[in-house]
Amino acid sequence: xxxxxxxxxxLHVALEEPMYFRVDVHGETVANVxxxxxxxxxxxxxxxxxxxxxxxxxLTERICSLCSNSHPQAYSMAIEKIAGIVxxxxxxxxxxxxxxxxxxxxxxxxxxxxxxxxxxxxxxxxVMEIRExxxxxxxxxxxxxxxxxxxxxxxxRYDIDAERIGYLEQQLAWIExxxxxxxxxxxxxxxxxxxxRGIGVLSHADALECGTVGPVARASGIRYDVxxxxxxxxxxRLEVPVHTLPDGDVxxxxxxxLAEAQTAIDLIRQCVRDLPDGPTTATTERPSIPAGExxxxxxxxxxxxxxxxxxxxxxxxxxxxxxxxxxxxWDALRIMLRQAKIADIAIIVNSIDPCISxxxx
Amino acid sequence: xIMPASLEMRLAEAAASGIRYTSxxxxxxxxxxxxxxxxxxxxxxxxxxxxxxxxxxxTITVFQPKxxxxxxxxxxxxxxxxxxxLGGDVANDGSSYEIxxxxxxxxxxxxxxxxxPAGGAVDSLTPxxxxxxxxxxxxxxxxxxxxxxxPDPRRLFLDPGIEGAVLxxxxxxxxxxxxxxxxxxxxxxxxQTGSPT
Numbered sequence: 001x002x003x004x005x006x007x008x009x010x011l012h013v014a015l016e017e018p019m020y021f022r023v024d025v026h027g028e029t030v031a032n033v034x035x036x037x038x039x040x041x042x043x044x045x046x047x048x049x050x051x052x053x054x055x056x057x058x059l060t061e062r063i064c065s066l067c068s069n070s071h072p073q074a075y076s077m078a079i080e081k082i083a084g085i086v087x088x089x090x091x092x093x094x095x096x097x098x099x100x101x102x103x104x105x106x107x108x109x110x111x112x113x114x115x116x117x118x119x120x121x122x123x124x125x126x127v128m129e130i131r132e133x134x135x136x137x138x139x140x141x142x143x144x145x146x147x148x149x150x151x152x153x154x155x156x157r158y159d160i161d162a163e164r165i166g167y168l169e170q171q172l173a174w175i176e177x178x179x180x181x182x183x184x185x186x187x188x189x190x191x192x193x194x195x196x197r198g199i200g201v202l203s204h205a206d207a208l209e210c211g212t213v214g215p216v217a218r219a220s221g222i223r224y225d226v227x228x229x230x231x232x233x234x235x236x237r238l239e240v241p242v243h244t245l246p247d248g249d250v251x252x253x254x255x256x257x258l259a260e261a262q263t264a265i266d267l268i269r270q271c272v273r274d275l276p277d278g279p280t281t282a283t284t285e286r287p288s289i290p291a292g293e294x295x296x297x298x299x300x301x302x303x304x305x306x307x308x309x310x311x312x313x314x315x316x317x318x319x320x321x322x323x324x325x326x327x328x329x330w331d332a333l334r335i336m337l338r339q340a341k342i343a344d345i346a347i348i349v350n351s352i353d354p355c356i357s358x359x360x361x
Numbered sequence: 362x363i364m365p366a367s368l369e370m371r372l373a374e375a376a377a378s379g380i381r382y383t384s385x386x387x388x389x390x391x392x393x394x395x396x397x398x399x400x401x402x403x404x405x406x407x408x409x410x411x412x413x414x415x416x417x418x419x420t421i422t423v424f425q426p427k428x429x430x431x432x433x434x435x436x437x438x439x440x441x442x443x444x445x446x447l448g449g450d451v452a453n454d455g456s457s458y459e460i461x462x463x464x465x466x467x468x469x470x471x472x473x474x475x476x477x478p479a480g481g482a483v484d485s486l487t488p489x490x491x492x493x494x495x496x497x498x499x500x501x502x503x504x505x506x507x508x509x510x511x512p513d514p515r516r517l518f519l520d521p522g523i524e525g526a527v528l529x530x531x532x533x534x535x536x537x538x539x540x541x542x543x544x545x546x547x548x549x550x551x552x553q554t555g556s557p558t
Binding site: 081211360 | 387388389391393417418419420422424426427461463465467468469470472490491492494495496516517518519520527528
């Protein structure tokens with residue numbers, strides 16, 4: 001058998017965003033992968049220091065679309081920590097609802113793409129149809145389908161009344177029923193299992209070594225979820241089960257995401273059930289932000305998102321740094337792809353649910 | 362939520378040149394500790410201690426802290442020496458770098474803070490924490506900071522043809538797209554393609 005080096009990307013039909021993989025193959029088997037990043041490096045961290053503290057709530061939401069809510073949430077949490085702002089309880093629950101709505105839509109998008117890459121187009125379209133219901137929820141509750149603008153420093157920018165809660169519960173019931181059927185398919189269908197079981201394996205030890213986070217880590221048996229380990233918003237008052245699987249293959253990562261989508265529905269219901277009355281922001285005035293520095297973390301759909309913010313005397317922050325979950329998971333991809341078949345490259349890459357816009361900023 | 366009470370003492374033992382340690386716990390019981398190292402040479406032993414405690418490197422932040430306002434000097438008096446970070450040998454003059462290594466300890470956060478002068482270098486943590494690889498490569502291309510003994514010190518996001526330390530200087534968009542002005546771009550196109558008529 002011959003050795004070849006083949007390029008995958010940066011523009012490739014199976015990649016949602018540009019990334020270049022230089023793949024050394026021996027026959028049909030991957031021997032080594034080198035990842036070349038930088039195609040959507042936009043310098044947003046630099047830009048964040050040229051906007052004032054409040055403008056950055058809007059800017060950070062535009063880093064990425066799928067986990068767009070997590071960025072302004074973690075950024076706002078860091079600023080609130082610096083300023084000693086106590087977020088009202090109702091706003092904490094509303095933040096958790098927004099977080100979980102986005103999680104359902106994000107996870108379903110990823111498992112839908114998996115079906116597409118397997119060639120199971122009817123399943124792909126069916127899962128996207130379910131996700132579309134959550135897109136409708138976003139549009140109805142927040143006014144937007146992707147960048148939902150839910151967060152502000154000191155609370156949230158949206159509220160829900162009895163009528164909207166009724167609509168939300170109706171949609172959740174539909175999505176929940178549809179998901180039961182979908183989960184059973186992913187658990188038993190021969191086409192799905194044949195292309196995902198034992199493929200792209202990341203062992204527990206390797207997952208720890210790479211510092212992986214989110215569903216990628218949990219599918220390799222790492223029981224870490226920011227919502228449980230470092231609770232924020234209303235998560236300290238919610239029952240958040242952490243889903244883990246031991247095998248670390250493509251299938252396990254998809255099943256963890258599906259389980260988390262189902263759990264997210266339950267979490268939204270918990271929030272709606274316990275939603276306290278009260279204001280949705282700490283203050284109606286623009287709060288004064290003193291000099292200081294803080295770290296905030298939240299569980300974005302892809303895993304731990306961490307923000308560091310440092311504020312000086314200027315209205316513009318001196319430094320805003322964030323590290324998205326995908327940033328840690330790319331390295332694990334090199335291990336997952338080792339000894340993989342060329343035909344499985346796209347499926348394995350998709351299984352880390354990579355976000356390149358987030359990674360490169 | 363397992364940050365041991367002895368962490369400060371153990372970090373002080375690991376970092377022989379001295380530390381400044383602060384920690385706080387938020388309303389939800391999550392602790393956040395900051396450990397500033399008097400000398401960046403103590404970074405490796407301090408990081409090794411955290412590794413032994415099963416810490417995970419979350420990320421690395423680099424920035425240039427602004428210099429504190431200069432003290433007023435009376436006429437005839439000699440200006441005091443430039444302040445340094447934590448009594449170390451790195452000047453706090455606006456040109457030096459602060460490098461924050463954020464570690465996760467089962468939900469709590471510990472940040473090791475090291476200071477290096479512009480053009481200086483710190484030891485690589487990649488041999489200890491595989492996840493330091495990309496953040497250190499990014500650090501090297503964005504700032505005038507080197508990383509000693511990094512196993513793969515190639516560019517991460519930026520093309521090798523671009524001069525390093527890009528956050529050190531203003532690069533106008535017109536320069537970035539290889540034309541001084543919009544008019545310049547038009548003239549350049551005209552020079553290559555001829556008259557539009």
